[in-house]
Amino acid sequence: MNYDLIIVGGGIGGSAMAATMARAGKSVLLLEKSATFTDHVRGEWIAPWGVVEVHRLGLYDLLREAGGHHITSHVHYDESRAPTAAEETALPLGVFAENVPGPLTIGHPHHCQTLYDEAVRCGAKAVRDVNVTDITLGAAPAVTYEHDGETCTAAAPLIIGAEGRMSPTRKAADIKLHQDKPHHWFAGLLVEGVEGWDETRQAIGTEGSFGFLAFPQGGDKVRVYGGYALEDKGRFAGEDGPRKFLESFRMNCAPGNEAIADGKPAGPLLSYFNNDSWTDEPFAKGCVLIGDAAGWNDPINGLGLSITYRDVRMVSDILKATPAGQAPDFSEYAAERSERMRRLRFAGHLQASLDMEFGDDAKERRKRYLERAAADPSLGLHGVAIMGGPEMVPPEVFTDAHKERVLNG
Numbered sequence: 418m419n420y421d422l423i424i425v426g427g428g429i430g431g432s433a434m435a436a437t438m439a440r441a442g443k444s445v446l447l448l449e450k451s452a453t454f455t456d457h458v459r460g461e462w463i464a465p466w467g468v469v470e471v472h473r474l475g476l477y478d479l480l481r482e483a484g485g486h487h488i489t490s491h492v493h494y495d496e497s498r499a500p501t502a503a504e505e506t507a508l509p510l511g512v513f514a515e516n517v518p519g520p521l522t523i524g525h526p527h528h529c530q531t532l533y534d535e536a537v538r539c540g541a542k543a544v545r546d547v548n549v550t551d552i553t554l555g556a557a558p559a560v561t562y563e564h565d566g567e568t569c570t571a572a573a574p575l576i577i578g579a580e581g582r583m584s585p586t587r588k589a590a591d592i593k594l595h596q597d598k599p600h601h602w603f604a605g606l607l608v609e610g611v612e613g614w615d616e617t618r619q620a621i622g623t624e625g626s627f628g629f630l631a632f633p634q635g636g637d638k639v640r641v642y643g644g645y646a647l648e649d650k651g652r653f654a655g656e657d658g659p660r661k662f663l664e665s666f667r668m669n670c671a672p673g674n675e676a677i678a679d680g681k682p683a684g685p686l687l688s689y690f691n692n693d694s695w696t697d698e699p700f701a702k703g704c705v706l707i708g709d710a711a712g713w714n715d716p717i718n719g720l721g722l723s724i725t726y727r728d729v730r731m732v733s734d735i736l737k738a739t740p741a742g743q744a745p746d747f748s749e750y751a752a753e754r755s756e757r758m759r760r761l762r763f764a765g766h767l768q769a770s771l772d773m774e775f776g777d778d779a780k781e782r783r784k785r786y787l788e789r790a791a792a793d794p795s796l797g798l799h800g801v802a803i804m805g806g807p808e809m810v811p812p813e814v815f816t817d818a819h820k821e822r823v824l825n826g
Contacts, residue, residue, distance in 0.1 A: 420446045420542075420573040422736070423560050425549060426580030427451075429460060429525075430708035430725040432532035432543075434577060437474055437733045439539035446571050447536055448562055449545035450580070454526040454533075458605035458687040460721050461528070461640050462632050463521040465514035466806030467723025470730045471521070476532070480523055483531040486616070486635035489519040494622030494671040497784035503670070506791070507618070513805035520619070520804075522634050524607075552576065552589040558703035575745065576704045577732070582694070584710035590701035594712065597762070599690035600769045603716055604653055605642045606662055607634075609683035613676040614639055623783065624668040626775045630719070631677060641666065641677055644691070644717065644773035659686045691715050691769060693762045699754060700747040705732055712758060715765030717773060718803050724761075728754065760807035763815045764799040770824055782824060789826065796823050 422438055424431045427449025435447040463471065471477045491508040494500060510519030523531075537543050544564055551561040559572040578586025587594065616633040623629075628644040643665055645652055653662045659682040666674040695712035699705060707728035714720050731750045739745040771783055790796040798810045798819075813819060 418446070418569075418571045420444045420571060422446070422575055422577065423558070423571055423573040424448065424577045424579055425552070425560060425586050426578065426708075426710070427533050427536075427543060427545060428454070428529050428579065428581065428708075429532055429722060430729055431577070431579030432529065432536045433474060433476060433726065433729045434579060434707065434733060435536035435541040435543065436476070436532060436539045437729060438736060439536060439541040440475075441733070441737050443736075445536070445541040446573070447533075447541050447543040448547050448549060448560065449533065449543065450547060450549070452546040454529040456526055456607060456684040458607075458685060459716065460525040461522050461634065462719045462722065463726070464720055464723045464804055465510065465517045465520060466804070466809070467720070467726050468517045468521050469514050470723065470726035473730050474726065474733070476535070479531065479535055480521065480528070483523060483527065484635065485521045485523045486633070487518045487521055488619045488633060489617045490619075492618060492620045493787070494620060494668070495783050495787060496624040496668075496670045497780055498670070498787065500670060500672055503622075510804065513801070513809075520632075522632055522640070524634060549585055552586055554589055554701060554703035556703070574703075575736075578704060578706040578710040579708050581709045582713065584706065586704055587696070587706055587710050590704050590706075592696050592699065592701060592706065594694055594696055596694040597692050599647060599692040600715075600766075601644045601646055601691050601773045602650065602652075602688050603642060603644050603691045604662060604686060604688040605640065606659060606682055606686045607638060607640050607684035608663065608677055608680035609638045611637050611639045611676050611680040614673060620671065620673075621772060622668060622671045623772050623775070624670045627665045628773045629666055629668075629671075629674070631674075632719075637680075638683060639677060639680070642716075644769075646775060653686060653688065662686055689716070691717055691773070693758075693765060695755070695758045695762070697755065698751045700751060705745075705747050705750070707732055711754065714758060714761045715769065717768050718761060718765045720761060720803065724757070727757070757807050760802055760815045763820070764802045764807070767799045767820060767823060768803070786823065796826075799823070
């Protein structure tokens with residue numbers, strides 16, 4: 418079979434791309450490995466700038482109708498100050514993007530399924546529970562896959578790799594993946610039965626040897642993350658790991674966390690490194706990469722979905738503007754993504770240095786930072802890059818001089 422486009426990976430990026438291009442009248446084959454989308458402990462929070470991209474793709478109403486939930490305020494707790502002081506300076510999150518009240522959260526498996534179903538509704542041919550056995554690129558791109566005991570080969574002028582961090586498309590294209598060193602461990606868990614937490618408020622905080630983030634999903638569910646030192650690898654291992662993890666949320670600096678600690682695990686507890694990864698040029702002859710396949714940002718920023726939605730919007734715009742019979746030029750996408758990821762990598766390094774380092778020196782550094790940032794908001798511009806988009810702040814923010822001013826000024 419011949420198609421205009423083959424997309425390998427039917428998660429959020431792949432399905433959003435399939436829906437967008439099928440709506441544009443292209444014949445699309447969407448291939449998904451899993452038979453059922455499951456909780457991989459990532460991908461449930463869209464920053465305001467990512468919500469803008471969702472709007473531009475025409476998918477916002479779909480996600481809201483599927484249960485998308487807006488968070489409208491942010492509190493930064495810390496062991497160096499009283500909880501009331503943190504809560505009195507809560508940040509309104511509707512200031513980062515016009516007509517966007519704040520970040521949008523939606524459960525990852527449900528998010529994937531919603532977009533997958535939309536791709537089918539828009540006319541894409543979607544096949545799941547497939548095993549891709551070969552990807553051929555160059556002048557005659559094709560994908561060979563196994564499904565229901567049969568081997569099939571499909572051809573298209575372009576293959577889009579949207580299959581995540583271990584992308585076979587990236588491997589077939591021989592596109593090099595760069596990775597930096599991990600800074601800390603990051604664990605995540607979906608918690609239900611969280612009574613008393615303000616469902617419109619997200620929070621971050623550090624106390625002792627643990628840093629936390631909490632993102633309400635609406636109702637009594639909250640997705641929580643915790644950062645801890647690399648040398649504490651086995652801290653939450655074993656059958657009682659989820660309970661030990663939740664107990665870590667009982668903090669003097671954030672008394673409201675008691676509601677989280679008293680909740681019940683509603684999914685797996687998974688730990689992973691916090692590091693960044695990137696590609697110099699996320700395309701080759703016959704293919705282009707989007708989402709994690711093209712490289713990912715430190716999860717402390719929580720920007721995987723926002724990055725993916727911009728990737729989808731940029732690549733789909735290029736494809737729709739390319740005349741029939743001509744090869745698309747992805748150089749503009751590559752240049753924008755490279756600088757975008759460089760800036761977000763910088764912001765992640767700053768965020769990790771401030772919130773996910775432990776001990777007396779780190780505590781004193783956070784204390785000084787919070788006091789100075791209250792008087793000089795420019796010290797917190799890396800946070801504006803995370804919420805409003807990396808292009809929303811001056812380029813001099815992403816320099817060693819600014820980093821020195823933030824951490825040691």
